[in-house]
Amino acid sequence: MxxxxxxxxxxxxxxxxxxxxxxxxxxxxxxxxxxxxxxxxxxxxxxxxxxxxxxxxxxxxxxxxxxxxxxxxxxxxxxxxxxxxxxxxxxxxxxxxxxxxxxxxxxxxxxxxxxxxxxxxxxxxxxxPSREVLVAKLLGTMQAPIASFVGVLAAVPGGFVRALAAVRDQKEGK
Incomplete structure (x- = not known):
């Protein structure tokens, strides 16, 4: 060369x-x-x-x-x-x-x-683990609190609706 x-x-x-x-x-x-x-x-x-x-x-x-x-x-x-x-x-x-x-x-x-x-x-x-596996784990970890928060937010109106249904049933005499 x-x-x-x-x-x-x-x-x-x-x-x-x-x-x-x-x-x-x-x-x-x-x-x-x-x-x-x-x-x-x-x-x-x-x-x-x-x-x-x-x-x-x-x-x-x-x-x-x-x-x-x-x-x-x-x-x-x-x-x-x-x-x-x-x-x-x-x-x-x-x-x-x-x-x-x-x-x-x-x-x-x-x-x-x-x-x-x-x-x-x-x-x-x-x-x-490979980069893809690490990214997937990171996204799963980041998504978990959000999913829990959404679940809590969905439970509040659901509980309120059940309480209203119980009050209605009680007033109707059921």
């Missing part, structure tokens, strides 16, 4: 690192082509970009970004997974692949919203 090509890769990766919510680094040494293809497909389904870039180019690209803390982990074969929307989905896929028996994928480190994460932090993140 010539100098212009390297500069283009650095500029492109710099922009992607700035845009990404989460960045995961993994050592893919010894991974078969079939497993690598399977990992790429799973990550693509989770809307995660997976690339292999030279460590020196990654180090240059990460400068002046909140992902610069990853520079200590740019050693050996390094694959980078960039999540722009749902970091939990990326963590789930990568953790699952790393935990598989005879897996050669090794997670190195991650950065989530500018905060460095260890491998154990990534595995804890992977155990979280």
């Amino acid at each position: 010539n100098k212009e090509g390297k500069q283009q890769v650095v500029a492109e990766m710099h922009e992607k690192l700035q845009r990404a919510q989460a960045v995961f680094l993994a050592d893919f040494r010894g991974m078969t082509v079939g497993k690598a293809t399977e990992l790429r497909n799973e990550l693509r389904k989770a809307d995660v970009e997976y690339k292999v870039v030279k460590n020196t180019l990654l180090e240059l690209a990460s400068r002046d970004t909140d992902k610069a803390g990853l520079a200590d982990h740019f050693a050996g074969p390094t694959a980078i997974a960039l999540s722009y929307t749902d970091p939990v989905a990326a963590a789930k896929v990568l953790s699952r692949f790393a935990k598989e028996p005879n897996s050669t994928l090794k997670l190195k480190a991650a950065v989530l919203s500018g905060k460095s994460m260890s491998v154990s932090d990534v595995q804890a993140l992977a155990e979280l």
Whole structure:
């Protein structure tokens, strides 16, 4: 790759690192082509970009970004997974692949919203429910007080109507 090509890769990766919510680094040494293809497909389904870039180019690209803390982990074969929307989905896929028996994928480190994460932090993140489940739980929690309030408001007129019916029945002599 010539100098212009390297500069283009650095500029492109710099922009992607700035845009990404989460960045995961993994050592893919010894991974078969079939497993690598399977990992790429799973990550693509989770809307995660997976690339292999030279460590020196990654180090240059990460400068002046909140992902610069990853520079200590740019050693050996390094694959980078960039999540722009749902970091939990990326963590789930990568953790699952790393935990598989005879897996050669090794997670190195991650950065989530500018905060460095260890491998154990990534595995804890992977155990979280998906974004959709968390949003549904939040909406359910927010809706519960409103539903209770509506129920109370509906009960007041209903009680009043029953009281009036009881008074009417009493006056009619029933």
